Amino acid sequence: MEISSPQFYKNKDVTKAFVNYLKERLKKFSNLKIMEFCGTHTHNIFQYGFRYAFKPNLSFIAGPGCPVCVTSDYELAEVFYLLEKENVGIITYGDMLKVPYKGKSLLDFRSDGYSIEIAYSALDAINIAEKNSQKEWVFLGIGFETTIPATAALIEMIIKRKIKNLSVLSFHKNTRSIISALSSIGELKVDGIFLPGHVSAVVGWQYFEDINNFRIPSVVVGFDPLDILYGLYELINMIESGEVGIKCCYKRAVNEKGNTKMLISIGHYFDNVDCNWRGLGVIKNGGFDINTEFEQFNARKRYDFTDFRFDINKNECSCGEVLLGKIEPTDCPSYEIICTPDTPIGPCMVSHEGTCLAYYKWSRING
Ligand code: SF4
Numbered sequence: 394m395e396i397s398s399p400q401f402y403k404n405k406d407v408t409k410a411f412v413n414y415l416k417e418r419l420k421k422f423s424n425l426k427i428m429e430f431c432g433t434h435t436h437n438i439f440q441y442g443f444r445y446a447f448k449p450n451l452s453f454i455a456g457p458g459c460p461v462c463v464t465s466d467y468e469l470a471e472v473f474y475l476l477e478k479e480n481v482g483i484i485t486y487g488d489m490l491k492v493p494y495k496g497k498s499l500l501d502f503r504s505d506g507y508s509i510e511i512a513y514s515a516l517d518a519i520n521i522a523e524k525n526s527q528k529e530w531v532f533l534g535i536g537f538e539t540t541i542p543a544t545a546a547l548i549e550m551i552i553k554r555k556i557k558n559l560s561v562l563s564f565h566k567n568t569r570s571i572i573s574a575l576s577s578i579g580e581l582k583v584d585g586i587f588l589p590g591h592v593s594a595v596v597g598w599q600y601f602e603d604i605n606n607f608r609i610p611s612v613v614v615g616f617d618p619l620d621i622l623y624g625l626y627e628l629i630n631m632i633e634s635g636e637v638g639i640k641c642c643y644k645r646a647v648n649e650k651g652n653t654k655m656l657i658s659i660g661h662y663f664d665n666v667d668c669n670w671r672g673l674g675v676i677k678n679g680g681f682d683i684n685t686e687f688e689q690f691n692a693r694k695r696y697d698f699t700d701f702r703f704d705i706n707k708n709e710c711s712c713g714e715v716l717l718g719k720i721e722p723t724d725c726p727s728y729e730i731i732c733t734p735d736t737p738i739g740p741c742m743v744s745h746e747g748t749c750l751a752y753y754k755w756s757r758i759n760g
Pocket residue numbers: 709710711712713715722725726727728729732733737738739740741742743749
């Protein structure tokens with residue numbers, strides 16, 4: 394099987410041999426801590442059995458890499474505020490539907506008769522708005538740099554098709570900002586970092602060069618078993634030799650500068666803004682909002698927010714601490730007892746990229 398074949402990166406025999414080799418290499422370490430910044434890595438590391446394979450010499454720590462999970466209560470409050478406006482409906486990706494805020498989710502509002510539609514891509518929002526033209530629709534822009542180009546394409550389509558009843562409420566987050574934010578609050582106590590492969594494919598690995606300030610070895614990693622092991626192999630090499638900086642271990646998808654077209658579309662429609670993250674509060678330049686040139690498509694400008702109030706929502710959920718890697722989901726008193734995928738208390742148990750869901754789903758199989 395050729396190394397260039399996609400199937401190679403899933404090869405079971407090579408994976409098994411690589412795991413055994415890395416176990417030997419890791420014997421000299423007591424407990425290396427590697428943080429992954431992508432929910433897909435969190436799930437795949439579980440799914441392939443790597444979360445437990447290298448213990449006690451190495452632990453993977455899930456960081457704030459699930460876009461639905463880092464969407465803050467403040468932002469959810471904005472959605473519920475808009476829902477109460479006359480004739481306004483919400484269009485969202487499915488994972489957001491079950492995220493509770495003050496004990497109620499969008500799904501509950503939907504059962505109460507509010508207009509909430511699910512989109513499978515940003516462009517679905519066009520069809521929904523055109524088919525239901527008597528209503529005003531707000532699309533929730535969720536995700537990191539990976540999904541912003543799709544929201545940018547949506548705005549472009551709204552303009553081209555002269556759609557008057559559709560705007561965007563942007564919750565898009567800036568991945569780069571999170572590493573310095575974690576460092577500034579002293580929560581980046583790790584020996585190595587797995588940088589997200591999907592985001593890096595859009596922005597290029599150089600985007601993360603601020604990591605050099607924190608002197609933590611970091612690798613851009615893909616998602617198949619051998620991608621993850623190769624990333625780990627390079628991290629071990631860096632840790633052993635005292636090397637810091639960024640290495641790209643996902644060159645079949647990621648280059649230094651990223652995808653020029655996508656970066657241009659992000660820059661055309663969006664500005665970097667301060668942004669509220671779950672568990673971290675407001676992060677400087679932590680998000681993206683629609684810029685002033687296109688503000689007529691920004692729901693925060695289209696609708697009157699003068700009466701908007703936000704009360705801090707106190708509940709039994711520890712998602713904030715899970716997202717910072719301070720605790721594992723199993724340390725949360727609600728885990729499995731009152732919080733399950735059917736009865737989620739927080740977003741980390743809802744989203745398919747959420748850490749609590751990953752623990753719930755995979756630790757029973759692999760633990
Ligand atoms: S187990 Fe549930 S309540 Fe606890 S942190 Fe996770 S999502 Fe929140």
